[in-house]
Amino acid sequence: MTDPAAMTRAEREAANIVAVRLIVGMEIHVELATRRKVFASAPSPAHRDFADAAPNTLTDPVVLALPGALPVVNERAIELAAGVGLALGCRLAEVTRFDRKSYAYPDLPKGYQISQLGLPVCFDGLARVPRLDAHAKPTGAVVEVPIARAHLEEDAGKLLHELPAELAHLHPGARLAGLIVDLNRAGAALLEIVTAPTLVSADEAVSLARGVRAIARALGASEGVLEAGHIRFEPNINTELTFDTGRTVRTPIVEVKNLNSFKALRGSIEAELRDQPDRWRETGLAFAPGTKTTRGWDDERARTTPQRDKEEADDYRYFPDPDLVPIRLTRAWGDRVRDALPELPCARFERYTRELGLEGEPALALSEEPALAALFDEAVRIALETGASRAESAARAVANLLLQSGARLANERGVPLDALGLDAHDLGQLGAMREQGELSAQTSDQLMTRLASGERHPRELAEAGGMLTVRDAGQLDEWCDAGIAAEPQAASEFGAGNDKAVGRLIAAVMRASAGQADAKAARDAVTRKLR
DSSP states (O other): OOOGGGOOHHHHHHOOEEEEEEEEEEEEEEEOOOSBOSSSSSBOTTSGGGTTOOTTOSOOTTTTTOTTOOOOOOHHHHHHHHHHHHHTTOEEOSEEOOEEEEOOOTTOTTSEEEEOSSSOSEEEEEEEEEEEOTTSOEEEEEEEEEEEEEEEEEOOOEEESSOOHHHHTTSTTOOOSSOEEEOSSTTOEEEEEEEOSOBOSHHHHHHHHHHHHHHHHHTTSOOOOGGGTSEEEEEEEEEEEEETTSOEEEOOOEEEOOBOSHHHHHHHHHHHHHHHHHHHHHHOOOSOTTOOEEEEEETTTTEEEEEEEOOOGGGGTOEEOTTSOOEEOOHHHHHHHHHTOOOOHHHHHHHHHHTSOOOHHHHHHHHTOHHHHHHHHHHHHHHHHTTOOOHHHHHHHHHHIIIIIIHHHHHHHTSOGGGSOOOHHHHHHHHHHHHTTSSOHHHHHHHHHHHTTTOOOHHHHHHHTTOSOOOOHHHHHHHHHHHHHHOHHHHHHHHTTOGGGHHHHHHHHHHHTTTOSOHHHHHHHHHHHHO
């Protein structure tokens, strides 16, 4: 076989590719939620207090690059960057330095971006995140991803192709003849996390992206709202093609820019895995310096689209910023940042699954939400103090209350789950009552609704409302007889061996008992009666 690099178009089209290996490195851009920008005194739109600011209202002389305006480093940005880096298993630099990255673009008033080339804040890490499958469900395993570096830089502004909402209502139907440059985002603190090219699937890339978002939110480093651009993903994708002769060739790297959803991240990687072999057959281009290109993501067509050739570092004419001195990060300072780190989401996920016996999905849902995890942990502790017999069953009861009844209520009210105003003591007591079989699923759900409406003390509510499970065998028999009489068809099917029919019977028993029957005891009684 001809060397793949020297093949003609006809030879490439005839070549038998027997394997395609995916190679992905990730760049993840995290907007840090500092109150002011990284080198300026202007407020940052990444902070919740300024997220809805009108265009071009978050500027100052430094952001606008006015003559004589000098940058000053935001210490909080350094601290947040270091915290995220440590959470990703990185080492802290002893000395970090800022460099000018020169390029001309309308949303970059200075004509250069302050970034870090040679001396980033953090480097040489190993991130641990829960592994997700193709349906974004946790597998129970952990992905370990080498982190090359995490460097701090300033964000650029935005180019608006439509009138912003603040102006659109004043000019109904008006269309822009050009673009609006919005500099609100210009100068916001941005942490760029760069991995080694070791990811081998879209599943791993999405697992990392979701894990980094969870870490940033757990540390309070970012609000993590993907739709607002708080975290953006840029996968660097290429493939290694293996031919039936055993020879291999690597395709050029494609960097897909500015993805702000896990769906787009997965889609872009899967599209490139599909398209790069065909692109090689057409062009013959193989991986080499200067062959990297950037592409965008077209969600409607589920494919990437060309943007431009990718510049190399030399094209940006990096040099140390003369207005900013290098910063020494002492060991004592780094220790203080490390000691302030909370329990990380992956460690919390492993604790929930290994120590508390939660299934992967509820464990992930709880571990990714800092406020929800704190509420859950405290409620489980209270449940054990107020009657629950085992940590595992108490945790399952509390998790079910939160992620089933609580999630339903939050969805109905259009608020996050942690904004329902649930009290940890009441939730824990309710969990203990459910774990001990004092409440049915139906009455537990009713009590959750009342707790989320501001009522307190679930045991008192249950006793006053006659909601506690009745354990009297004679009463249970009456309810079961009523349920069987109400569902004769289901009774006949269940008696004939159709186990699925029992669900209709138990539902009828629960209706007859107004939720006071124990579902498990009712199932046992119905089974004895009909089989």
